[in-house]
């Protein structure tokens with residue numbers, strides 16, 4: 187594994203975490219998409235589609251005359267998305283296994299390009315944003331959602347909770363990725379010459395056990411990588427996991443705020459050729 191590789195689990199192995207992620211963030215994602223971009227008949231590209239939940243929902247919203255293309259770098263995710271499309275008998279959605287870095291200019295043009303929790307895994311998010319922007323039709327919208335991880339907290343405070351965030355920060359740092367990428371989106375887009383950037387900030391309260399389980403799950407999925415980079419040791423990770431499960435997840439008196447998410451929307455016509 188190199189520093190640039192994706193270090194979370196894919197397919198069935200990552201299913202529980204991605205399920206929790208959908209449960210926590212899908213309602214605000216859908217609101218933002220509906221408010222800013224979705225119309226019947228449009229062509230949509232989702233990059234890093236994960237479970238395909240949002241892509242399938244978009245396919246329903248845009249109707250038979252629209253088209254959703256969803257891509258993911260993982261064949262296991264692509265397999266799961268295909269199954270979901272078959273299950274829902276959707277005819278206006280196609281899937282492709284491809285890395286966003288490998289998309290060529292002749293890939294096609296879209297009225298909406300959307301990605302969520304993708305740029306946090308990229309070493310050069312600015313380059314990816316430029317690429318995504320180049321795939322828009324005139325008047326098309328680019329919608330990005332990404333994390334501000336450091337803003338997650340629990341109260342009463344718990345050392346294991348804070349240490350988990352510290353380890354995740356270090357993990358992204360040694361991988362040359364930014365776990366607070368959401369903070370940078372607004373400035374990056376303005377810096378590219380885009381005049382108007384619509385923004386919204388979301389911070390969910392994790393209420394149910396299945397939502398709070400995202401805390402140990404993220405740590406469990408990244409523990410091999412954390413150990414490989416010598417950021418911790420096996421005993422500490424087992425203790426952290428135990429502490430998170432038996433306190434924050436199991437005990438209802440903990441008030442848990444999940445990672446903040448910055449939502450941004452820009453339009454191609456608002457673009458001033460600095461790219």
Ligand SMILES: C[S@@+](CC[C@H](N)C(=O)[O-])C[C@H]1O[C@@H](n2cnc3c(N)ncnc32)[C@H](O)[C@@H]1O
Pocket residue numbers: 192194196204207208233234235236237257258259260263284285286287301302303304307
């Ligand atoms: C954290 S998940 C988010 C999934 C989904 N967007 C969501 O919000 O639930 C990131 C997804 O991006 C995919 N991915 C990672 N690196 C990628 C790349 N270079 N190109 C395309 N997809 C990538 C992963 O396989 C995974 O499905």
